[in-house]
Amino acid sequence: MTQTSNKRTAPKTCCASLGSMLTPRLFKALCDPSRLAILARLAEACAPCTVSEIAKCCPINLSVVSRHLAQLRDAGVLCAEKRGKEVRYAVRARELAETLRAIADALEHCCPAPVRSTQASTRNRGREPASQGE
């Protein structure tokens, strides 16, 4: 149980919102290397791209790319616009950034200063969340 005066029966309101933000859907969409490559390529392009264009830069079948794009779209990461017989996907950068920042805010607001005692961890001293190439 927690070390504070009360138990878990009192999830602070800020943490409740964090809990509702921590939905697997977004992270599920972003947890696959192929989908991340697609997202990066799409962000690079900075403009809507067709499925075929995106598939050119991936070592996987075009149909698989299509499926990945649909999954990213369903997760709200991409938006799709049909033009003729092509479908152009683009990154919903602003919305995605907003979501990530909302999680970040809730996280910090919930835990303003995690155990500042001695950052001494078993095997994770001063490690940063996986971001840059590791």
Added chain:
Amino acid sequence: MTQTSNKRTAPKTCCASLGSMLTPRLFKALCDPSRLAILARLAEACAPCTVSEIAKCCPINLSVVSRHLAQLRDAGVLCAEKRGKEVRYAVRARELAETLRAIADALEHCCPAPVRSTQASTRNRGREPASQGE
């Protein structure tokens, strides 16, 4: 050569950094419902918790909880501190928030204006990235 079919330009430097940020490790750690529940519980607690404590609120075996905690630790989401025969895990809220904001910044900096027509998508009109219950 990239998929520069007609008027696509080379990858901008800001997007290159985004690509290096989009590592599967962090998202893989966050894509599982059990791990998200653990993270939420740990954020609520706002203090380091032992494995047994965390396992009490999860319908899964303690050994599985231990594995999940290790995975979250390896992803930089949690930090672990051994005290006696117990191990206390805590959320690395500040670092995690920083990482999420860095991705958000890179994303917006890379794609300042996603699509000219705001969001005219086939099946995703005005949709937000998966965050709240959907």
Added chain:
DNA sequence: TGCTCGTTTGCGTCATTGTGCAAATAATAG
């Protein structure tokens, strides 16, 4: 030293999901 408690790890099983191929669907050109 032996014992107990807390945690981690090895292993087998089962569900999920990423993948390729082929067929189906949709839209445009001839």
Added chain:
DNA sequence: CTATTATTTGCACAATGACGCAAACGAGCA
């Protein structure tokens, strides 16, 4: 109309990952 191109979907298979159980490991205590 048919033909062609772009995308999606059905299906089968392989790889990945979550899970439970039991054993091993480590730290404190009698």
